[in-house]
Amino acid sequence: MTATTSEVLPYEDVVAAYDPVIGLEVHVELSTVTKMFCGCSTVFGAEPNTQVCPVCLGLPGALPVVNAVAVESAVRIGLALDCSIAPWGRFARKNYFYPDMPKNFQTSQYDEPIAVDGHLDVELDDGTVFRVQIERAHMEEDTGKSLHVGGSTGRIHGAEHSLVDYNRAGIPLIEIVTRPVTGAGQRAPEVARAYVGAVRDLLRALGVSDVRMEQGSLRCDANVSLRARTPDGQSAVPLGTRTETKNVNSLRSVERAVRYEMTRQGARLASGATILQETRHWHEDSGTTTSGREKSDADDYRYFPEPDLVPIAPDPAWVATLAQTLPEAPPARRRRLQAAWGLADLQMRDLVYAGATELVEATVAVGASPAAAAKWWSGELARTANAAGVELSSLAITPAQVAQLAGLVESGRVNDTMARQVLKGVLAGEGDPEQVVGARGLELVSDDGALGAAVDRAIAGAPDVAAKIRDGKVSAGGALIGAVMKEMKGQADAARVRELVLARLTSP
Amino acid sequence: MAALTRDDVAHLCGLARIAATDTELDRLSGQLGVILDAVAGAGEVAPADVPPMSHPLPLTNVTRPDVLRPGLTPEQALAGAPASEQQRFRVPRILEQD
Numbered sequence: 001m002t003a004t005t006s007e008v009l010p011y012e013d014v015v016a017a018y019d020p021v022i023g024l025e026v027h028v029e030l031s032t033v034t035k036m037f038c039g040c041s042t043v044f045g046a047e048p049n050t051q052v053c054p055v056c057l058g059l060p061g062a063l064p065v066v067n068a069v070a071v072e073s074a075v076r077i078g079l080a081l082d083c084s085i086a087p088w089g090r091f092a093r094k095n096y097f098y099p100d101m102p103k104n105f106q107t108s109q110y111d112e113p114i115a116v117d118g119h120l121d122v123e124l125d126d127g128t129v130f131r132v133q134i135e136r137a138h139m140e141e142d143t144g145k146s147l148h149v150g151g152s153t154g155r156i157h158g159a160e161h162s163l164v165d166y167n168r169a170g171i172p173l174i175e176i177v178t179r180p181v182t183g184a185g186q187r188a189p190e191v192a193r194a195y196v197g198a199v200r201d202l203l204r205a206l207g208v209s210d211v212r213m214e215q216g217s218l219r220c221d222a223n224v225s226l227r228a229r230t231p232d233g234q235s236a237v238p239l240g241t242r243t244e245t246k247n248v249n250s251l252r253s254v255e256r257a258v259r260y261e262m263t264r265q266g267a268r269l270a271s272g273a274t275i276l277q278e279t280r281h282w283h284e285d286s287g288t289t290t291s292g293r294e295k296s297d298a299d300d301y302r303y304f305p306e307p308d309l310v311p312i313a314p315d316p317a318w319v320a321t322l323a324q325t326l327p328e329a330p331p332a333r334r335r336r337l338q339a340a341w342g343l344a345d346l347q348m349r350d351l352v353y354a355g356a357t358e359l360v361e362a363t364v365a366v367g368a369s370p371a372a373a374a375k376w377w378s379g380e381l382a383r384t385a386n387a388a389g390v391e392l393s394s395l396a397i398t399p400a401q402v403a404q405l406a407g408l409v410e411s412g413r414v415n416d417t418m419a420r421q422v423l424k425g426v427l428a429g430e431g432d433p434e435q436v437v438g439a440r441g442l443e444l445v446s447d448d449g450a451l452g453a454a455v456d457r458a459i460a461g462a463p464d465v466a467a468k469i470r471d472g473k474v475s476a477g478g479a480l481i482g483a484v485m486k487e488m489k490g491q492a493d494a495a496r497v498r499e500l501v502l503a504r505l506t507s508p
Numbered sequence: 509m510a511a512l513t514r515d516d517v518a519h520l521c522g523l524a525r526i527a528a529t530d531t532e533l534d535r536l537s538g539q540l541g542v543i544l545d546a547v548a549g550a551g552e553v554a555p556a557d558v559p560p561m562s563h564p565l566p567l568t569n570v571t572r573p574d575v576l577r578p579g580l581t582p583e584q585a586l587a588g589a590p591a592s593e594q595q596r597f598r599v600p601r602i603l604e605q606d
Contacts, residue, residue, distance in 0.1 A: 032574050039577025048595045049586060053579035059588075068571035090562060097525060099599040147596065163596035166585070300523055305562035313568040 007267055011259065014226070014266035015186040021239055022188050022258055023223035024132075026176045026199050028209045029142060029216070030073050035170035036141040037064030037107065037309075042172075044215055048165035056170035058103030064308055066091075070172035071114075072322065073208040074139045075314055077174055078115025079323045080202055081134045086114050088313045091139070091306040099164050100143035108175075110303040113138035114312065122198045123331055124190055125349060132195050133179040144169040174208075180239060188224075188262065193255035196220050197355075200251075201330040204358065213249045214390050220248045224261040226269060240265075241275040245289050248282045250389075257282050260289060330357075337361065341370035347378070354382035355392050362399035363406075372406035373399075380420055384427065397426050405433040412493055418442045445492045448500070451484070454492075455500045458483040469505040477501050512541045 014020075035042060038055035054062035078085050089112035093105040118134035145168050150160025176199060184191040200211045200218055211218045225242035243265070248257045265275050279292035328336070334357060338348040341364070351360055356377035363373035377392065381402070385392045405422055408414045414422060414437060425436030437443055445451055458480045459466045468476040477498060484497045517537040521528040528536065579585075582595050591598035 034574050034576055038579075039572070039575060040579045041576055047582070049582040049597075051579060052582075052585045053577070057580070057585060065570065065572040067574050069574035071571060088568070095523075099597070099602065102597075146599075146602070147594075148602075149593075159601060162599050162602055163593055164599055165596050300519075302523065307563065310563055310565070310567040310570050 008260070008263035009266035009270055011186075011263055013270070014262050017229060018226035018240075018262075018266055018269065019182070019185065019229055020188040020258075020262050021225050021227065021242070022178075022181045022184065022192050023242070024178045024181070024192060024195055024254075025221040025223070025244075026196060027142075027219045027221075028077075028174050028176070028199075028203055028211065029218075030070055030172040030174065031207075031209050031217075032067055032069050032073070032172050034067055036067050036070055036139070036172040037170055038062075040167075040170065044217070046167055048167060051167040052169070056102075057166055058101070064107065066309060066312065067172060070139065071312055071314070073172070073206070074114050074137065074174055075319055076206055076322050076326065077176070077203065077208060078118065078137050079319070080206055080326055080329075081115065081118035081120055081137060081176065083115035083118030083134060083137060085314055085319050086112060086116065087316070088112075088311055089114055090311045091309045092303045093306050094140075094301045094303055096301055099162065100146055101169060102144070102164075102166060106140060106143065107306055107309070108140035108303075109138035114314075120195065120198055120202070121331065122191065122194045124187065124194050125353070127345070130184065130187075130191050130194070132181055132191070135177045135179045137174055137176045140173045140175060142168050142171040142173045189255040189259040192222060192258045193251050196254050197251050198330070200355075201357075205327045205330050205333070207327075212391055212394065213251070214394070216249065218249075220254055221246050222248050222254060222257050222261070224258055224265065225275070226262065226265050228269075240269075241277050243275065243278055243280050243289075245280045245282050246292065250284075253282060253284060256287050257289060260287060264289065333357075341374065343370065343374055347374055350374075350378040350382075354378040354385075356382065359392060359399055359402075363402045366400050366403045368399075368403035368406040369410070372410065373402060376402050376406065376423070380423055384423075395427060396429060397423070401426050401432055408433055408437065412444065412496075413437070414442055414444055415490075415493060417490055418444065442491065445488050448496075451488070451492060451497060452500055454484045454487050455480070455497065455504060457487070459501070459504060466505055469501070472506075474502065474506070477505075512537060512544055 029042070032042060034040060035056055038053050040053050040056055041051045043051070055064050075085055089109060091107050092110035092112075094108045094110070095105045097104055113136040115137040116135070118137075120132050120134060122130045122132055124130060144164045144166040147163040147165070148159035149163060178195070181188070181191060181195075200213070203209045203211050203218070209217055213219070222245045223242045224245070225240035227238065227240045243261060245257045245261060248254050261280070268275060276291070276294060278294045280289040281292050282289050327333075334348065334352060337357065338345075341360075343351070351357060351374050354377060356374070359377050360370065360373045363377065364370050381395060381397065382392060385395055405419055405426070408422070409416065409419050421440065422433050422436045422442055425431075425440055426433055430436045430439060461483065462479060465476050465479050469480075480501050481494060481497050484501075485492055485494060514533055514537040517540060518528070518533055521533070586592040586595070586597065589597045
C-alpha cells in the first residue's frame with residue numbers, strides 16, 4: 001500500500017487492509033425513585049442542586065446505604081444478558097480528582113462486578129444475527145454535571161472556571177462492557193449501532209431505565225482498533241492500539257463514530273504512523289473525533305474496597321426467582337408482534353428501527369389497526385422525531401391520539417394529507433386530533449350536495465374531458481377529480497369525487 | 509510485599525496533588541516504608557486460610573428501600589462552598605491552559 005497523508009482512508013480500503021475490533025461500554029441510568037446510596041430524587045431536569053444531601057455531596061461523616069431496587073435491577077440486567085450473577089461482591093472506590101464527584105472518588109465495582117460472562121444476540125437490519133460477548137455489568141453511581149464558563153466554545157478547554165450541579169451525582173448507573181467484538185469486518189459500525197439498540201430495547205423491556213439517549217440516561221463509549229489482515233485474508237492475532245470515543249449519544253452516532261475512527265486509524269496506519277491510546281471526543285456536527293487526552297498517570301485510580309458499604313451477596317433463590325420473571329426477549333417479542341400484526345419484514349424493520357414497537361403496541365391496544373399505527377409511528381412521526389433529533393417517545397403525542405387520528409382517516413373524515421396537518425397540530429400542542437380538526441376546519445367535505453355542485457362546475461368547465469369520459473375513456477377522469485379537489489382545497493374524499501364524476505358521465 | 513520505592517512515593521504524591529520536595533520524598537519514602545512494614549506484620553500472625561478482610565463486621569446486603577428522603581435545600585447545599593454561581597458550585601478551571 002502506498003503511503004498516504006490524508007486524514008481518513010476510504011472505507012473500502014480500510015476494511016480490505018484491516019480487521020476492525022470494537023468494544024462498547026454502555027452506561028445506563030436506572031429509573032429508580034432515589035439515588036444509589038441516598039434517598040435523593042433522580043428526576044431529570046430539576047433546578048440545580050435541589051436533589052442533593054450530605055451523602056451525594058460527600059460531606060464528612062455521611063454514610064451511604066445501597067438502594068435495594070438498584071441491586072435488583074442490576075441482577076435482572078445481568079440475567080437478561082445471560083451473565084452469571086456473582087454470589088458475593090464489594091463496591092470499590094475509584095479515586096480521582098475531578099469536581100464532578102465531590103467525594104474525590106466514584107463508588108463503583110472493580111474486580112467483583114455483580115454480573116459477568118454473558119452475551120447478547122444482536123439482529124442486523126438484514127436479519128443477520130451477531131452474538132456479542134458481554135464481559136461484565138457492574139453497579140456504580142453517576143457523576144455531577146459541569147457547566148464550563150468562559151472561553152469561546154463552552155467546552156472544558158479554554159474555560160475560565162466551571163459550575164457544578166450535583167443533582168445527577170449518585171444516580172444509580174449500570175455499566176455494561178463487551179468483550180472485544182471481532183469478526184464483524186466491514187459491518188463493525190453496523191454491529192455497534194445494532195448492539196446499542198439491542199441493549200436499549202432490552203433495558204426498556206426490563207423496565208429498569210427510561211433509556212433516553214438524548215437525556216443521557218443511556219450513554220455509549222466506543223472503543224475501536226484495527227489490526228492488519230494477513231495475506232491469506234485472516235486477521236493477525238495481536239489487537240491494535242485502541243482509542244475510546246466518549247459519549248456517543250445516539251444510535252446513528254455510534255455507527256458514524258466507529259466508522260470514522262476506522263477510516264482515521266486506517267489512514268494513520270497506512271501512512272506508517274502509530275495509533276495513540278487515548279480518549280477521543282465525538283463531534284456530532286462534523287461527524288469526526290478529536291483527541292481528548294492520552295491515557296496517563298491520571299488513570300491510576302487506586303481502587304480499593306469501599307469501607308462504608310458491606311458486600312452484596314444476592315441470595316441464589318432470589319436470583320432464580322428473578323430469572324423466571326424476566327420479560328420476553330425483545331427479538332422474540334418482535335417476531336410474535338410481527339405475526340400478530342400481519343406486518344411485512346420491511347414494515348416491521350422500519351418500525352423497530354424507529355424505536356416504535358412499544359408505541360405501536362400501545363396504539364393498537366387503544367383501538368387502532370396495526371397497519372395504521374405502524375404507518376404513523378414509523379412514517380411521519382419518526383421523520384418528525386429524526387428532524388428534531390429526539391426519541392420517538394418524547395414527541396408530544398400519545399398512542400391514544402395516534403389511534404384517534406387513525407380512526408379519523410379510517411372513517412373518511414380526513415384524508416392522508418389532512419391527517420398530516422392534524423398531526424402537526426397535535427404536536428404543536430393544539431389538543432387531541434378531534435380538537436385540531438375542529439379548530440383548523442380540516443374535515444373532509446363529504447356532503448354530496450356540495451361535492452356534486454363542484455363536480456358539475458368541473459364538468460361544465462372542461463367539456464372536452466367530459467366528452468372523452470362519455471366515450472368510455474374513464475382514465476381521463478383524473479383531470480376532473482383534480483379540479484374538484486382544487487376547488488375543495490384538498491378537503492374532499494377523492495374516491496367519493498370519482499364516484500360522483502363517473503355517475504354523471506357514464507351510463508349505469 | 510515489595511518495598512515502597514522513592515518513585516512510588518513521587519507517583520502517589522502526583523496522584524494526590526501533593527507537591528513534595530526532593531528532601532520530603534527521601535524522608536517520606538523511608539517513613540512510609542516503616543509504616544507499611546508494621547502493617548505487613550499482621551500477615552505473619554494470620555494463617556494462609558484466613559481471607560483478607562475489608563470490613564470489620566460479617567454483614568452483607570445492607571440496603572434501604574427505594575423511598576425518597578428529604579435532602580438539603582440549595583442554600584444549605586451551597587453554604588459550605590468556597591464560591592457559587594447560578595445555584596451551582598463554582599470550581600477553578602479544570603484543565604491547565606495549553
